[in-house]
Amino acid sequence: MPWIYSNKGKALEECFLKAIDMNCYIGNWPFRRLRRNSMEDLKRIHAENGIESGYVSSLNSIFYNDPYEGEKELQEALTGTSYQHVMTLNPLLPVWEQDIHRAEKEMNIRGIKIFPGYHGYSLQEKSADRLYRALESSGLPLFVVVRMEDERLNYLMTPRQLSAEEICSFIQKHDGDVPIVLIGMLAAELMTCGDAIRKARNVYFDTSGLRNFFDTENLVETFGADKILYGSQFPLYCLKSSFLMTDKARIDEKDREKIFCGNARRLMPE
Amino acid sequence: MLIDVHAHIWKGKYEQDKRNIVKACRLYGISRIYISGLGSQQPDEQEVKEVNAEVHQFKKEEKDLVRGYCSINPANKNCLDTLKQGIEEYGMSGMKLWVATFCDDPRVYPLIEQCIQYDVPILIHAFHKAVGQLPFESHSWNVANLARRYPEARIIMAHMAANCYTGLKPIRDLDNVWTDFSGTIIRGEDINYAKETIGAKRILYGTDMPGASPLVCMGQVEEADLTPEEKEQIFYKNAMDLFQ
Numbered sequence: 308m309p310w311i312y313s314n315k316g317k318a319l320e321e322c323f324l325k326a327i328d329m330n331c332y333i334g335n336w337p338f339r340r341l342r343r344n345s346m347e348d349l350k351r352i353h354a355e356n357g358i359e360s361g362y363v364s365s366l367n368s369i370f371y372n373d374p375y376e377g378e379k380e381l382q383e384a385l386t387g388t389s390y391q392h393v394m395t396l397n398p399l400l401p402v403w404e405q406d407i408h409r410a411e412k413e414m415n416i417r418g419i420k421i422f423p424g425y426h427g428y429s430l431q432e433k434s435a436d437r438l439y440r441a442l443e444s445s446g447l448p449l450f451v452v453v454r455m456e457d458e459r460l461n462y463l464m465t466p467r468q469l470s471a472e473e474i475c476s477f478i479q480k481h482d483g484d485v486p487i488v489l490i491g492m493l494a495a496e497l498m499t500c501g502d503a504i505r506k507a508r509n510v511y512f513d514t515s516g517l518r519n520f521f522d523t524e525n526l527v528e529t530f531g532a533d534k535i536l537y538g539s540q541f542p543l544y545c546l547k548s549s550f551l552m553t554d555k556a557r558i559d560e561k562d563r564e565k566i567f568c569g570n571a572r573r574l575m576p577e
Numbered sequence: 578m579l580i581d582v583h584a585h586i587w588k589g590k591y592e593q594d595k596r597n598i599v600k601a602c603r604l605y606g607i608s609r610i611y612i613s614g615l616g617s618q619q620p621d622e623q624e625v626k627e628v629n630a631e632v633h634q635f636k637k638e639e640k641d642l643v644r645g646y647c648s649i650n651p652a653n654k655n656c657l658d659t660l661k662q663g664i665e666e667y668g669m670s671g672m673k674l675w676v677a678t679f680c681d682d683p684r685v686y687p688l689i690e691q692c693i694q695y696d697v698p699i700l701i702h703a704f705h706k707a708v709g710q711l712p713f714e715s716h717s718w719n720v721a722n723l724a725r726r727y728p729e730a731r732i733i734m735a736h737m738a739a740n741c742y743t744g745l746k747p748i749r750d751l752d753n754v755w756t757d758f759s760g761t762i763i764r765g766e767d768i769n770y771a772k773e774t775i776g777a778k779r780i781l782y783g784t785d786m787p788g789a790s791p792l793v794c795m796g797q798v799e800e801a802d803l804t805p806e807e808k809e810q811i812f813y814k815n816a817m818d819l820f821q
Contacts, residue, residue: 339742342766342802352800457762460740462707518761518793520597520786541765548763548796555605555792 325359326567328546330450330490330513330538333384334366334377338456338463344542346384352541356550359568360389362575364420364450366543368395375406382414391575393418393450397426398434404441411445417575420450420490424466430477439481448486448574451477454516455491456543471496475503482507486574491515491540494522498529505530511574513538514549514566523556523566532562536570580816581610581791583700583735583759583783588616588624591631594787595638602642605791607784608813611820612636613646613673613700618711620677622653629659633667644820646673646700651684660688664695670820671698671733680715681722689727698731698755698819703738721747724754731819733781736760741767745774752779755819759783763793768801768811777807781815 331353333346343352344366353361363385368377374395385392394416396403410416419442421435428434430451442449453469474489478500481487489497489504489512497504497512504510515538517523526535537553539546553566581602586594602610612635614628625648632645647663649656649672663669672692674680680701692699701723703715717738724732734756738744741758748754756779758767771780782798784791798811 339764339766342769456764458708459704459706460762460764462705462740462743465707518763518789520601520788520790522790543765545763545765545767545793545797545800547800548793551792551796551799552790557604 325357326537327571328353328358328361328539328541329488329536329571330515331361331541331546332364332366332543333381334368336366336543337370338461341542346388346390349390349541350388352546356546358550360391362391362393362418362571364393364395369422369425369455374400375410378410378414378416391417393420395420395422396438397421398438399426399428403438407441407445407447411447416447418448418450418488420452422452422455422466424452424454424469427467429467430469430473435477436480439483439485442485443483446485448488450488450490452490453492453496455540471499475500478503478507478510481509483509485509486511488513488536488574490538493517494519494526497526501529504534510534511536511570513540514553515540515544517549517552521557523552524558527556527558527562527566532558532565533570535566536574537567578813579605579607579782579795580813581607581759581784581786582733582781582816582819583757584610584612584786585788586612586614586628586631586635587787588614588628588631590787591634595635597787599639599642601784601786601791605795607791608642609644609816610642610786611644611646611670611700613648615648615675618676619652620648620650622655622659625650625653625656625659629663629667629669632669636667636669645669646671648673648675649688650677651682651688652677656684657687657691660691664697669697671700673700673702674715675702676711676714678713679719681719681726682713685723686726689723689730693727693729698733700733700735702735703744704736705738705740705743717744717747720754721751724748724751728753731755733757733819735783736762736785737767737771741770741774745771749774755779755781755815757781757783758794758797759785759789761785761789761793763797765800768797768803772801772803772807777803777810778815780811781819782812
């Protein structure tokens, strides 16, 4: 049997803090059948991989006319679990500020997630800036989704691709107290935005876009482990793939612990 | 045991690719790897000769680990001679077709007939893209056309043709076509869909190194709804049967 059949890697067995998945979902995806997309499915696959908890968003909310309906569904699913709610928001819709205030009261949301590619706006537009400013008072982190799936596969709908220029510009303009978590960026894209990411004290990125030879090792070397958060993009992506990219990376064990859980705990205090 | 049926040495990057591939194989337990040489999309005779010579060199340097595919541009006049040199002189294990022509182009037919004579598999790049499709990049239906014409040929359709939902149905009833899921597409359900559509016996583990990490494809097998026997089939048994 190859070693790969073991469920947990060395890092997690030694780490008294279990891993946290900063980028996961439940719900339906309009373009294909998901066989494991419920809260129970998420909890099960996390447990199988030694992942203690996660920051969950609703796939449904991305496509609902009123995303808040999806947030209520998600809240129901999260009740009684240790998982945290990350709210999907479209800043082009009316009274989104009210939705945030309402969700803070009703749902104990722990972050705001935006999908400019699917909702049809640029990070350089005023709406994105207004959202960032609104979060300055709430302290909620902003999760910026750069991609949900490989663009080459999106033949039924073509989400707008975020350019490196707009990501860098957004980061540079918003070097403040609101944490910005970039979701789904490829290692090459992160390198392209390298200067902006390195200089910004409030910018992090997740691991769901890492797929190439020694990506994790290279990114730790380039950015340091402090900016990297484990995120799976489950159930759209294979969780085990992203997990192995961190778990089997040839990096210092302290850096691995930061990626799997340390940075998340620092960024998202209880 | 792990057998990787799909990896590359890129022209001009021999030392770097060799070093990284060997390192990854040692780290992640890959005991055999099938390599082809790639360069430009329309390589001339000289370029094809060079990349095949590099694969041959890699084979000689890593005898226990590396096997080779002979890369072919069917548009080159000497392509049959190139195949002959690859199989007979270099001892390569199969033929590789990339994006120089569609795989069901009539210029490919004599090459397939020769591979049938040699009794070696043919690895065919296939990719159905929403953006960036190359002019002569084969789709799964091109592979299916070829497989129907030559039922004796043993064909590996690479990458599950990128989008498994359009890629696998055209080959579903063609038992002479296997597929690998090498590359950077790591959708969570692709292996389950592939098993349901063509069965685990026709799925092969491949990585596309150095273009992708072996870990992402390992994770896909680990996470799929497969029995331990089916995992072993995909990780190495199917490849052993195919390359016997």
